[in-house]
Amino acid sequence: VLLKSLSQMAFYFSNLILQTATRKNGKLTGKMYDEFKSMGYSLDYRVINTRDYDVPQSRERIIIFGTKKNNKKLIDDFFIKLEKKKGNRVSVYTALEDLPFLHAGQEVNTYNKSMPNDYIRKYYRMSKKFPLTQNIARPHNERDLDIYKIVVSSKEKGYNLKYNELPTQLKTHKSDDKFLDRFKALSWNQPSHTVVAHIAKDGHHYIHPDKKQNRSITVREAARIQGFPDDFYFETSRTSAFTQIGNAVPPIFSEKIAQVIAELEIE
Incomplete structure (x- = not known):
C-alpha cells in the first residue's frame, strides 16, 4: 500500500x-x-x-x-x-582514476593500466566483465582549447577564472560583464560541481582537470560523476546521453x- x-x-x-x-x-x-x-x-x-x-x-x-x-x-x-x-x-580523481587518457574528439573504450580503487569497484566496475563504453569526448575548436588551458591553469591554483579575465583575443562576446562563468573546470581533489542537462549543449562548464588532455569531460566521465555504473548504456546519441545524465538523480x-x-x- x-x-x-x-x-x-x-x-x-x-x-x-x-x-x-x-x-x-x-x-x-x-x-x-x-x-x-x-x-x-x-x-x-x-x-x-x-x-x-x-x-x-x-x-x-x-x-x-x-x-x-x-x-x-x-x-x-x-x-x-x-x-x-x-x-x-569523493573526489573527481577517485571516481575517474582508471579511465584512459584522450584528447578532444577522441573515443577510447579501454581502461588504463591502473588497478581500480575500492570506490570504483564498489560503484562502477562491480564485475571484471564490465565493458567501458561511450567514453567519447567532444571535438573543440582551437579558441575553446586555448581557453580551456587557461581556465584549468587557474583552477589548479584554486580560482575560477571569469570570462572578462580572458585575453582579449579569445573573447567572442561583445558583453563581458554578464555570464562571467561561461567556462568552468573540474578539480581533481574535490567533488564535481552539479552536472545539469545543459552539458548536452556544450562542455564549457565541465572542463577536464587534466590540462594535458585539454577537453571537456566524456559521456562516461559525466556518467561516473552522476553515479552510473559502467555497464549502463545511454540511448541514442552523445547529445541524448548527456541530457539523460544531467537530468538524472544519482543512482x-x-x-x-x-x-x-x-x-x-x-x-
Whole structure:
C-alpha cells in the first residue's frame, strides 16, 4: 500500500511541478504542501547534498517524504535513517582514476593500466566483465582549447577564472560583464560541481582537470560523476546521453533512499 501511495505521490508531484513552476508569486514548496495535504498526505523535507552520500558531485536537492496517514514518526525515521547513510566525500580523481587518457574528439573504450580503487569497484566496475563504453569526448575548436588551458591553469591554483579575465583575443562576446562563468573546470581533489542537462549543449562548464588532455569531460566521465555504473548504456546519441545524465538523480543516492524505505517499519 505504501509503495502504491509513494508512486501516486510522485505522479502528482511531477504534474504539480509542471503546473506551478511557471507561476509568478508564491513559493512552489508551499503550493506543493497545500496540494498534497488536500489529498490526505503528511510531508516533511530536507535539503540534501549528494556529495555527502558517496556521490562525487556537489548536488543540492530538496528531498520530500510523505505518508498517506498522519505518521510523523515514520517521516522522522526516514530522515534519521537517511542521515546514517552518509559516506565520505569523493573526489573527481577517485571516481575517474582508471579511465584512459584522450584528447578532444577522441573515443577510447579501454581502461588504463591502473588497478581500480575500492570506490570504483564498489560503484562502477562491480564485475571484471564490465565493458567501458561511450567514453567519447567532444571535438573543440582551437579558441575553446586555448581557453580551456587557461581556465584549468587557474583552477589548479584554486580560482575560477571569469570570462572578462580572458585575453582579449579569445573573447567572442561583445558583453563581458554578464555570464562571467561561461567556462568552468573540474578539480581533481574535490567533488564535481552539479552536472545539469545543459552539458548536452556544450562542455564549457565541465572542463577536464587534466590540462594535458585539454577537453571537456566524456559521456562516461559525466556518467561516473552522476553515479552510473559502467555497464549502463545511454540511448541514442552523445547529445541524448548527456541530457539523460544531467537530468538524472544519482543512482548511488537513489539506492540509499530505496534502502532506507526498505528498512522502515511500515504498518
